[in-house]
Amino acid sequence: MPLYDYKCxxxxxxxxxxxPMSAPPVKICPHCGQDKVRKILSTGGVMSSGMSRSPAGPPPSSPCGMGGCGSGMCGM
Ligand SMILES: [Zn+2]
Structure with a gap:
């Protein structure tokens, strides 16, 4: 049975x-009883959203220098 994250x-x-997925989502908060509950998309794991886009430096200006051009598009 899938586990859903909710936030009030x-x-x-x-x-x-x-x-179950066929069941209607939770709308009433079990803590305060108000219908301000919304579903949060859960990734199912502990992922910090701030770490995914850390700058790792500029990409190489020429992909051919890295062997990335395998189809002869660079003329070399
Ligand atoms: Zn609440």
Whole structure:
């Protein structure tokens, strides 16, 4: 049974709820009882979103120098 992440915009409580995909999503917050719950897309793991786009330096200006041109497009 898939596990879904929800967050309540009213009390900012984040919780997990497992229910079949055919079931309607949770709308009522179990903590404050308001219908401010929205589903969060979960990646199923611990991933920090701030680390995915760390600059690793500029790409090489000529891909042919790295052996990336295998089709002779560079004329070499
Ligand atoms: Zn709430």
């Amino acid at each position: 915009d009213a009390c900012h409580t984040q919780f997990e709820q497992d229910h």
